[in-house]
Amino acid sequence: MDVNKKDKIGSTPLYLACRHGCHDTVKYLLDLNGQAFNSRVDHVDTTITNKKGWSALHVACRKGHIEVVKLLFDVGMNINDTTNSGSTPLYMACLKGHYDIVKCLLDLNGQEFNSRVDTIIKDKEGWSALHSACQNGHKEVIKLLNYVGININDTTNRGSTPLYIACQEGHYDIVKCLLDLNGQEFNSRVDTTIKDKEGWSALHSACRNGHKEVIKLLINVGMNINDTTNSGSTPLHKACLKGHYDIVKCLLDLNGQALNSRVNITVKDDKGWSALHLACRNGHKEVIRLLIDVGMNLNDTTNRGSTPLYIACQEGHYETVKFLLDLNGQEFNSRVDKTIKDEEGWSALHLACRNGYTEVIKLLIDVGMNINDTTNSGFTPLHMLVLEVILKQ
Template sequence: MEKIYGIIKKEGIHHIITNGKHYLLTEYDENDVLICMYVIAIDNNDLKSIVELNENFSNNKFKSVFFEKEKGIMYHIYVRNLLTLSRLKKIISITEETKVEFKVSIELLSILLQKNEIKLLKILINHLLFSNSFVLSLLYYYKYKKSLANLKLKNMISKEKEKVDLNQLYNSDYYTLLDYACEKGYETIIKYLVKQGADINKENILGETPLFFACRSQNVNVVKGILENGTNINKENILGETPLFIACEIKSEGIAEYLIDYGAEINKEDNDGETPLFVACEYGNLNESLVKMLVEHGADVNKENEYGRIPLFSAIEYGHENIVQCFIENGADIEKEDEDGYTPLYIACENGKDAIVKQLVEQGASINKANNKNHQTPLIISCIKGYENIVKYLIDHGADVNKENGKKESPLFLSHQLKRESITKLLIEKGAKM
């Protein structure tokens, strides 16, 4: 760009526009040449050239220039790393003193936001989002002490305010500018966008407001800032989840506790009948203190989802021994059956969770209870899965080695059929019959 800049500066913008691209510029991209002409005109405060460039640009006289006009010249200057603070101030000076205007596009604001260009954003929002005519009209009324009725002022603002819609979606229907700033944790930009009228209750197509994205930032201060501006803390997305679900999903105890203290419904159900406590128990990266905090704040440990399961089932599936103990100590029903008749002990056996099997049996879980789907007992599923240690433990604690499933298949028959030799031998030793 440096060489292009030098050639244009020497030959003159008007000369190049009038006579076509200079022979020294033929090897360069047409878009870069156009942007360089704008930059030189801005640097030299060359209003005549800027007007000439604008006229030619808007009238499509630059036939070989292919970038999108709707993004505005300032956007294309920025993406070429040419929109410095001093250059932006010159643009502002030009727009304030003349009728020349530079478009502030949603694409420009979006990329500045993504790049965390706080200084450039502030200048743009402060100086370039109102038309000159609107500002001059207000100055006129002020200068001549003319009274301005509220209704007239509102009408003027409605007609003359050329503000880029800060609530407009910036890349797709999933994000607004404020959503993006919240998710990235850009506190300064968030304050600025809200101050300039960004809607903190604006929903995307998933039904999520900026508070959902603030929770995903894992920054409590961002969440506080959005809440203090009056957003709905129990707003649901299309899945029936509230921001508290998001905090539990990302395992953020700090954000979850802040939301609860601020009024979030701790036992709110999503579309599957699950509460934030279910979500906190899922996945491998469990935050034990988060789960315990939820329980301490009144989360219902026996709340059923639409499949008849309680949070204890999730804790067992993912092997969270300490959470299983926490639930048991807080009254979780260890004999709870889901819609298929599976009990917590059956789930522990099916998933090979030795330690949890012991926890449940020690608390009095029924060892011989069969499910109502295929009438298998915890011992049968343990034999099928090949978990010898669990099989031995169950037998030692009273499991019926001859209890059959719905197909009249015994534990010994199944272990023999599946070639579980050591388990077959163990069952025979304990008196099992084929």
């Protein structure tokens, strides 16, 4: 019988035994003649991989079967073999947080570090074993990798560092570990200034994903709170876009003051959008309230001339529009200039009519917006309503 026969996905009997951690079966397959390694002509071929390029060692490491892993080492399996996607056995073990497997791989001969293991190998997306461990929050594994000198500032193909990945996922303990590996206030080996290819820092990523405690750590070690991405977005922009109230409050009130003077609320992105524009775009009313409380310009315009009110009307956010028009509990908030038009002469009312937002239209008319106002092309709000009806048919 062919001991190397594959199933539909390319798995051999040895692979399946390793996958399920069947130590005695693996030992039997590797030692059919009672020798250290089965040397029969039709011997078990340990180099065979499945359709994804996974070897028996890859699957044993991923599943955490340490005794099986040791057997495979004993017969000389390639410890640096890579799958079709470029993953090594070490990567697999780090991905799943198998501390004992990682320690075994790094210290096979009882030495401080096993020189057979290549820790610099990355997968096809440029992820190292450390990136993998950081993504999944495996603190003790990260300590092992750091101990053997893996590059803590290594970047993926997209420019992400292990710190960036940990911040993106919100792993507080991992971020703290990376920033304080030597028990100091700040680990100087970690370069917090590295950005990905889109210019995002670890702080941008944490703000975008709403990880408040991580953000506090990053600010405490001096990360630039006003840093901008390639498109001009600040961490505040990212938090406002997603409506992370606690994050926005944290950024604006880091020192328990009415406004954290370190935060520049006037920064706009490359399209001229402020944090307030972004919050209005997605209808984050409580975030909008915070921004207005610290004095953001209600009538600020984008490069195309759009105000926060205009943006809210364009998206049909009734509650946001009502809030902007009635900030002080009055019938109409006089701070909002409803006459501002964009570069094509469109008012907020034109936009609401064009998109058929009936309740928003009523609000705008109630505060006295000009129902006969025309765009640069001569269109009135009524024209826009008719166009909207025609396009729906």
